[in-house]
Amino acid sequence: MSEHYFTADPGSAGPRRELRLTLGGHEVLLHTAGGTFSPERLDAGTSVLLREAAAPPATGTFLDLGCGWGPIALDLALRSPGATVWAVDVNERARALTAENAAAAGVGDRVRVSAPEDVPVDVAFDRLWSNPPIRVGKAVLHGMLEQWLPRLAPDGEAWLVVQKHLGSDSLQRWVEEHDGVLAPFGCERAATGRGYRVLKVARR
Numbered sequence: 001m002s003e004h005y006f007t008a009d010p011g012s013a014g015p016r017r018e019l020r021l022t023l024g025g026h027e028v029l030l031h032t033a034g035g036t037f038s039p040e041r042l043d044a045g046t047s048v049l050l051r052e053a054a055a056p057p058a059t060g061t062f063l064d065l066g067c068g069w070g071p072i073a074l075d076l077a078l079r080s081p082g083a084t085v086w087a088v089d090v091n092e093r094a095r096a097l098t099a100e101n102a103a104a105a106g107v108g109d110r111v112r113v114s115a116p117e118d119v120p121v122d123v124a125f126d127r128l129w130s131n132p133p134i135r136v137g138k139a140v141l142h143g144m145l146e147q148w149l150p151r152l153a154p155d156g157e158a159w160l161v162v163q164k165h166l167g168s169d170s171l172q173r174w175v176e177e178h179d180g181v182l183a184p185f186g187c188e189r190a191a192t193g194r195g196y197r198v199l200k201v202a203r204r
């Protein structure tokens, strides 16, 4: 059985940890566990994304694609008091931690934790924020973007953080030059920091 954090069944749970973080301007006490992404600390790339992405609107429907234990979903929900945030992950333990952390942060009623296949098809997203799972390989990553980017609302924006040495520039080119379902979308490099690029994707 695989023990990668990005599988549905991430293997042995490993230690539970407490992390005290400031998300969306609020200090929150969260729990993480082994078998999820970056359980020891807020990932550097996630931190760059939260700092560099344009402030989300106060209301709307947002998506955290690949939520892990939930830092992006919680940041969005705490910043935008009128928003509903879908927190989606294939990893069951990650989803359980996100639900627990959202409840502890007081936003459990606005964070909808879900397996990818359970998000209703008629939900459109005003914002998609993601630290996507690069290590699943290009084919899977590209498939995820082809599945979720077309679900952006007409004025929707996606903000993605990708490590430069893990292919941020080629991912940007791939979106820009896509001549299928992503043809309506442009992709620009909105920020750089600590070896990461923040990409903004929106309809041209």
Ligand SMILES: C[S@@+](CC[C@H](N)C(=O)[O-])C[C@H]1O[C@@H](n2cnc3c(N)ncnc32)[C@H](O)[C@@H]1O
Binding pocket: 005, 006, 007, 037, 038, 043, 046, 065, 066, 067, 068, 069, 070, 071, 072, 088, 089, 090, 091, 094, 116, 131, 132, 133, 134, 136, 144
């Ligand atoms: C780089 S981690 C980011 C986790 C979290 N958002 C953070 O910033 O700490 C990427 C996440 O994507 C999830 N993932 C992998 N494949 C996925 C898929 N097909 N659909 C949704 N999530 C997926 C992984 O389980 C992992 O939790």
